[in-house]
Amino acid sequence: MPDNIYMQNYDIREQGILVEYRTTGEYLPAHWHNSLELVYILNGNASFFLEGAEHKLVPGEFIAIDTNQIHEARCTHSYMMVVLRIDDDLIQRLMGNKRNFQIICSRAELTNELVPAYLAICDRLKDLVTLHLKQPKGVMIATQSIALDILYRLIKDFSIPLYKEDLPEPSRNQLRIKEIVSYIDKHYMEPLSLEQISTVFGLNSDYFSRMFRQNIGIPFTQHVNHVRLSHIYHDICTTDEPVLEILDKHGFSNYKLFSRMFKELYGDTPREIRKRAREETL
Known part of the structure; x- marks a missing residue:
């Protein structure tokens, strides 16, 4: 960035x-x-x-x-x-x-x-x-x-x-959520489906989906895409790599979805973000 x-x-x-x-x-x-x-x-x-x-x-x-x-x-x-x-x-x-x-x-x-x-x-x-x-x-x-x-x-x-004396041990859900977030941070470049990650953690996919949204506030798939977007944003601001190559590197395969989510999250297009980042470094 x-x-x-x-x-x-x-x-x-x-x-x-x-x-x-x-x-x-x-x-x-x-x-x-x-x-x-x-x-x-x-x-x-x-x-x-x-x-x-x-x-x-x-x-x-x-x-x-x-x-x-x-x-x-x-x-x-x-x-x-x-x-x-x-x-x-x-x-x-x-x-x-x-x-x-x-x-x-x-x-x-x-x-x-x-x-x-x-x-x-x-x-x-x-x-x-x-x-x-x-x-x-x-x-x-x-x-x-x-x-x-x-x-x-x-x-x-x-x-x-x-x-x-009133404090329980950290709840199982809290520990799981932190483990899940850490796992996503390490594997976000790979295809990550709800069914796949539920299996990794030995959980039913419906239960996993509810637990994740209750603790993080957004659905699992949206969080994974947000993690990818944060890395894509960094590379757009700090490199001259073509945007499509950056998307591929960080596991984002749907360009139409990327364009919509990127603008919703950052308020502008990748082209404008990159232009502004360059101007700020001059």
Whole structure:
């Protein structure tokens, strides 16, 4: 993909904090991180699917995605955003190795009582942008300080306590879904039918189809095509290979379906996307 980071990142690896400023959209199929992630939209709009549920964002809003939470990011119409990630190992250290809570925070789930707390975090995210633009002395220290303050506010106002004795082992479906997503990531270039992958995982195809859609939010075939599209988009932006050769390389055999899905997902044709990517690198 073209370099979509505006100026530099603030990658404070020793502290477990990463801040990115992005100026072009992106699409990421279902995935998860070993970190708490906040996405704050400055311009454009975005949709996130968290474990099957859609959350839409407009400028001035953010969403928090907790560690290991399966999510799909549709930010192709978001042209400026801030992404903050806080490593879960850091969170555990700061909490005395007691990660006995889950963070749930998005605009769609706000109660009236929590609106001021949500807006306060929005103000802190705006402070990150101001720091980024002004570049004062000690900007890295200030960035870390704001990130930790945001973490504190999320834990204080948007965390749900989880007690060890009440926690089941990770559900079989969650483990299966992660295994399935990983399998698709490795084999997306190959023909992948519902019947074939159901057999690989020893599941009935109807059950597999329902389970996948409930956890990911879209049908299995659509997810596979979205994975292919994300790789195709990358090659369109970064190579001069003919589009048909790129499609063939990434396992997309139906050009008519590709054209429709690509424009729905990225808002433009491959030709226009490639042209814009070249202009951005000049």
